[in-house]
Amino acid sequence: MDLQGxxxxxxxxxxxxxxxxxxxxxxxxxxxxxxxxxxxxAPVPQATAIFIMLLSIAVGVRAVRRLSTVSDLSEPLDYxxxxxxxxxxxxxxxxxxxxLDARLLDFAPLTAIFLFIVxxxxxxxxxxxxxxxxxxxxxxxxxxxYIFTRVFVVDLPGL
Amino acid sequence: MIDGLGGALSHIFTPLPFLYVFLGTVLGIVVGAIPGLxxxxxxxxxxxxxxxxxxxxxxxxxxxMYVGAIxxxxxxxxxxxxxxxxSNVVTxxxxxxxxxxxRPGRALGLGIAASFVxxxxxxxxxxxxxxxxxxxxxxxxxxxxxxxxxxxxxxxASVSQGSMVKGxxxxxxxxxxxxxxxxxxxxxxRLTWDWYVLNGGxxxxxxxxxxxxxxxxxxxxxxxxxxxxxxxxxLSGMLMSLxxxxxxxxxMLRSSLIGTWVGILPGIGASIGSIMxxxxxxxxxxxxxxxxxxxxxxxxxxxxxNNATVGGALIPLIAMGIPGSVIDAIxxxxxxxxxxxxxxxxxLTNGNVVWAMIAACLVANVIMLIVMLCSVKVVSxxxxxxxxxxxxxxxxxxxxxxxxxxxxxxxxxxxLGFGVLGFAMERAGFPLGPFVIGFVLAPLMEEKLRSxxxxxxxxxxxxxxxxxxxxxxSIAVILLxxxxxxxxxxxxxARRAGAPGLSSGEGDPTR
Numbered sequence: 061m062d063l064q065g066x067x068x069x070x071x072x073x074x075x076x077x078x079x080x081x082x083x084x085x086x087x088x089x090x091x092x093x094x095x096x097x098x099x100x101x102a103p104v105p106q107a108t109a110i111f112i113m114l115l116s117i118a119v120g121v122r123a124v125r126r127l128s129t130v131s132d133l134s135e136p137l138d139y140x141x142x143x144x145x146x147x148x149x150x151x152x153x154x155x156x157x158x159x160l161d162a163r164l165l166d167f168a169p170l171t172a173i174f175l176f177i178v179x180x181x182x183x184x185x186x187x188x189x190x191x192x193x194x195x196x197x198x199x200x201x202x203x204x205x206y207i208f209t210r211v212f213v214v215d216l217p218g219l
Numbered sequence: 220m221i222d223g224l225g226g227a228l229s230h231i232f233t234p235l236p237f238l239y240v241f242l243g244t245v246l247g248i249v250v251g252a253i254p255g256l257x258x259x260x261x262x263x264x265x266x267x268x269x270x271x272x273x274x275x276x277x278x279x280x281x282x283x284m285y286v287g288a289i290x291x292x293x294x295x296x297x298x299x300x301x302x303x304x305x306s307n308v309v310t311x312x313x314x315x316x317x318x319x320x321x322r323p324g325r326a327l328g329l330g331i332a333a334s335f336v337x338x339x340x341x342x343x344x345x346x347x348x349x350x351x352x353x354x355x356x357x358x359x360x361x362x363x364x365x366x367x368x369x370x371x372x373x374x375x376a377s378v379s380q381g382s383m384v385k386g387x388x389x390x391x392x393x394x395x396x397x398x399x400x401x402x403x404x405x406x407x408x409r410l411t412w413d414w415y416v417l418n419g420g421x422x423x424x425x426x427x428x429x430x431x432x433x434x435x436x437x438x439x440x441x442x443x444x445x446x447x448x449x450x451x452x453x454l455s456g457m458l459m460s461l462x463x464x465x466x467x468x469x470x471m472l473r474s475s476l477i478g479t480w481v482g483i484l485p486g487i488g489a490s491i492g493s494i495m496x497x498x499x500x501x502x503x504x505x506x507x508x509x510x511x512x513x514x515x516x517x518x519x520x521x522x523x524x525n526n527a528t529v530g531g532a533l534i535p536l537i538a539m540g541i542p543g544s545v546i547d548a549i550x551x552x553x554x555x556x557x558x559x560x561x562x563x564x565x566x567l568t569n570g571n572v573v574w575a576m577i578a579a580c581l582v583a584n585v586i587m588l589i590v591m592l593c594s595v596k597v598v599s600x601x602x603x604x605x606x607x608x609x610x611x612x613x614x615x616x617x618x619x620x621x622x623x624x625x626x627x628x629x630x631x632x633x634x635l636g637f638g639v640l641g642f643a644m645e646r647a648g649f650p651l652g653p654f655v656i657g658f659v660l661a662p663l664m665e666e667k668l669r670s671x672x673x674x675x676x677x678x679x680x681x682x683x684x685x686x687x688x689x690x691x692x693s694i695a696v697i698l699l700x701x702x703x704x705x706x707x708x709x710x711x712x713a714r715r716a717g718a719p720g721l722s723s724g725e726g727d728p729t730r
Contacts, residue, residue, distance in 0.1 A: 066646060066647065066648075069646040069647035069648075070647040070648060072643070072647070073644060073646075073647040073649065074647075077388065081395070084395065087409075087410055087412060088409070088410070092407070096405075096673075097404060097405070097669055097672065097673045098673065098676065098677030099668070099669050101402040101404070101405045101407060101409045102409070104665050104668070104669075105395060105398045105409065105410060108391050111391050112391045112392055112395065115384050115387055115388045115391070116388060118384060119384060119385060119388065139442065139444040139445040140444045141441050141442060141444070142440065142442075143441050145440055145443070146440040146441045149440055149611070149614075150437065150639070156618075157618065157628070157631055157632070160618075160628070160631075161628045171615055174611075174615070175611050175612065175615065179607055182440065182443060182610070183605075183607045189607065192608065196608050196612065200612050200615060204615065204616075204619065208623075214267065214268070214270075214271075214619070214623045215622070215623065215626045216622065216623075217619070217622045217631065
């Protein structure tokens with residue numbers, strides 16, 4: 061991975077940090093001053109948020125300056141990146157967690173379905189991979205449910 | 220010392236603890252050998268399973284994983300030129316060329332032997348230094364502690380990969396993320412936005428799993444099309460001869476000591492240790508031209524140093540409660556989950572746990588040597604496990620791990636949120652290590668500052684009048700300004716030479 065980071069990502073992340081720290085600073089206004097100790101609860105988060113904002117602005121400015129030159133610096137990859145697949149997996153995962161939270165189905169069948177869909181997607185819906193995905197989903201879903209609830213005695217989401 | 224260590228060793232050699240060390244080491248090797256999975260990820264995911272375990276068993280399991288994961292990465296670094304863990308990057312420089320020249324067994328054998336020696340040397344230093352250092356640290360007042368942590372934070376940021384400014388941002392962000400919830404010093408909620416689930420703050424485990432495991436899964440899915448070239452693992456020449464041991468002895472010892480020293484420095488970790496040892500070996504070598512082309516000295520230097528950081532990094536953890544690396548930050552979390560407060564009094568309050576950690580470090584190194592020598596051919600096959608199957612299954616285990624902490628779905632959402640944040644930070648070149656260490660150390664740092672200010676009625680004068688706080692603060696300031704001075708000097712030299720400055724970012728501390 062590029063240690064300098066892609067400038068668009070740098071700019072986006074720096075902007076997010078500035079925004080998040082502004083929200084934090086706004087929230088610290090409602091923290092009352094300390095009564096039994098001199099510092100109180102607000103100054104440390106305030107100082108931390110201000111430091112992050114200042115440093116993020118420096119990174120953001122530099123990212124803007126780099127935006128025009130980065131195309132010359134980036135190296136060609138020997139594979140095709142699949143950002144859309146990552147986005148699809150993220151969305152499917154959100155739906156999976158929402159369904160677990162709603163307890164519409166038990167952990168095991170829901171996990172089996174989730175794994176079947178995600179593995180098939182990552183394997184580009186090849187027939188062999190889909191069969192493997194069905195087996196892996198069932199084994200992991202019911203296997204994990206058995207091991208975690210019976211052996212480790214840990215509660216699982218959706219149960 | 221003899222009693223403590225003897226007692227811990229005899230305990231570890233009883234069936235259940237030994238099984239845990241063995242299991243941890245083997246799992247660590249296997250996970251370390253899978254590109255894209257790391258020891259930090261394995262340990263973060265294993266933490267929820269240790270809730271109901273005896274603290275000693277839990278900690279020896281995690282130490283085994285720590286030792287195993289650093290060594291397991293050697294296999295992929297050598298055979299695939301893909302470091303299994305970040306600490307094995309330097310091993311790829313010479314391990315892979317030597318393997319490609321038809322001697323993979325030789326490359327692996329040198330790496331395994333060097334890893335073992337590195338682990339043992341750092342263990343000896345751990346054994347000798349941990350207790351005296353903890354006794355010394357008990358004399359620290361709040362300001363000594365505050366400035367020590369401040370220095371550690373700056374040190375972590377200044378040596379983190381990428382840029383110092385980004386390291387500082389990541390560290391401060393980790394600190395900020397640890398602050399929501401009821402303020403322990405004042406007893407009042409802060410940064411909760413009147414949302415009751417935030418009263419308890421953001422817990423370490425969901426944040427850790429998100430930052431290390433989920434972000435890595437997202438990144439691995441993006442690069443899932445990357446092809447892995449197969450290379451046959453031949454075991455011939457794997458065992459080092461007496462002549463080899465004689466030739467490499469000084470290199471091994473020097474690299475191990477460098478690795479141990481780097482490990483002791485808070486937050487730096489194995490990657491820097493192996494780079495420093497490799498550079499030292501190259502500079503002192505009679506055949507520096509062979510480095511990068513399959514040099515045996517290069518493999519030995521890198522592997523001895525990265526394994527030596529394990530024992531070294533445990534020293535500040537045990538003696539002062541300050542993590543020497545990211546995995547040590549997770550180990551601190553593991554101790555706290557079991558209601559054990561890390562710090563200089565750990566030897567007094569939980570001596571059995573400390574001695575078990577030290578003993579487990581030794582036993583795990585011996586197990587690692589035996590397992591690697593006996594089964595490297597089998598272990599090397601796990602490199603080819605299809606990631607299309609592996610990544611979604613790990614994602615399910617992440618969800619289980621985050622949920623198991625308190626049986627709340629809120630923790631799962633926190634984990635997913637930090638997974639996305641971690642991925643974005645990595646893409647933008649922000650290091651994740653300082654974030655985690657900031658998250659772990661911030662509560663302690665704030666507590667020490669505030670208790671110190673209470674003792675002095677709000678005066679920070681002791682920071683400038685006592686020797687240790689002044690020393691720690693001076694080091695922090697020097698570390699902060701050094702990159703800027705270096706950049707200014709480089710720019711000045713470039714200008715004098717008539718070059719148009721360092722516009723590409725070289726010499727720029729914000730890089």
